[in-house]
Amino acid sequence: MLQIMEGSHAVAEAAKLCRPEVVSAYPITPQTHIVERLADFVADGELDAEYICVESELSALSVCLGSSATGSRVYSATSSQGLMLMAEVVFNVAGMRQPIVMSIANRALGAPLSIWNDQQDSISLRDAGWFHLYGEDVQEMTDQHFIAYKAAEQHDVLLPGFVCFDGFILSHTYEPVDIPTQEEIDAFLPPYVPYNKLDAKAPLSMGMYATPDYYMEFRYETDAALQRAGDAISAAGKEFGEMFGRDYSTHTESYRMDDADVAFVALGSICGTVKDAIDEMRADGIKAGLVKIRTLRPFPAEEIAKALAGVPTVAVLEKNISLGSAMKGAVGPEVKDAVTGTGIDVYSYIVGLGGRDIRKKDIRGIAALAEKGKGNMFYGLRTEVL
């Protein structure tokens, strides 16, 4: 049933429907409304979970890791500096193969301090071993939570996942959203069956010390599991589509890519603006298209290469910056690598950092620059303050 709902509340509803047994999170803008709402659910008896209050994000994810190790389904949410404070545990969760799902309301990183949106926080942790899903609108980011748990808990995956969505732009926006019923989600997402769990009757240690003779093989296995997570996300997305009519069987979504001369690649809420800009550009005879990335990890290189085949110029819109790198963005080099040898020109454009608006005319401006071969740059700088 469609309901008008704030993005954060829709995420909280989704998390509740997944029946987590432990929730531990620390409030941080712009994620706060999610855990506030979950605290309400627990207090009101709507969610039968342990809601564990902690004094920091480091503790929040540590509690989640310990709880997951006991065989519980676990949920958390954070943003920005909170994710950075969790970073040590983020890597350990993946190495210990605990299928925690965590919502990331994307927000810029300091300094300078900013509460506004970009995707620097989650993208900075793209190498941690978690899978990354990015939602374009409230419906998509809500649905991705169900898919994330389903994929994470497969025994050939057993990896944690981020469900990322743009802070404020999506977390605080009211949109019509279809929230499934508990019965429907129970049919889609079975109870979690742990592979390993802490049990006093069968003692086990997790996250053990590995000498140089073993460490590399553990990392190899985690990478192999993350590659398999791609198939699990697709399979869960396909099954979700069959049950609910919203298909997520692909890691990317192509918009008006037939005969495109310039293709945008982007993640998250910016894709809505890009689609509108493309419609206007097409009306003016400019053949533009979009490849939206839903799954950033594992990186869907083959799918992206197929989607971009035959397009001469690609502009990657980056709400992040890999400071000091040649292309400036973090996603651009991976897109470029995916199309190596095809002659396609790939450029990164740093846009919308720290919450700066990205308008349709900016999208047009970027297309014009890309077609001239100018890229790997900030777009929309206020040169008067430099």
Add this chain to the structure above:
Amino acid sequence: MALRIGCAAEPGRARDNKTGSWRVFMPVVDLEKCILCGNCILLCPETAVSENDGQILFDLDFCKGCGVCARECPAEAISMIQEEK
């Protein structure tokens, strides 16, 4: 020892983790000089040194090449030789 998902392990022994791969220098004993005092056996941090029938033996699965045996040998019978691996 096969890897177990999640870096998990049941109670076991430290000896499951062989430390020989850490070694750069290998101890070699000169039995002409050795007085069989047993210092090397007593002091080896990996208990990788043993004696059998007058022979000092180094368990190279565990010897880390730390050189404590050579340093503490009162007869200076042990040399640390760079190992070609």
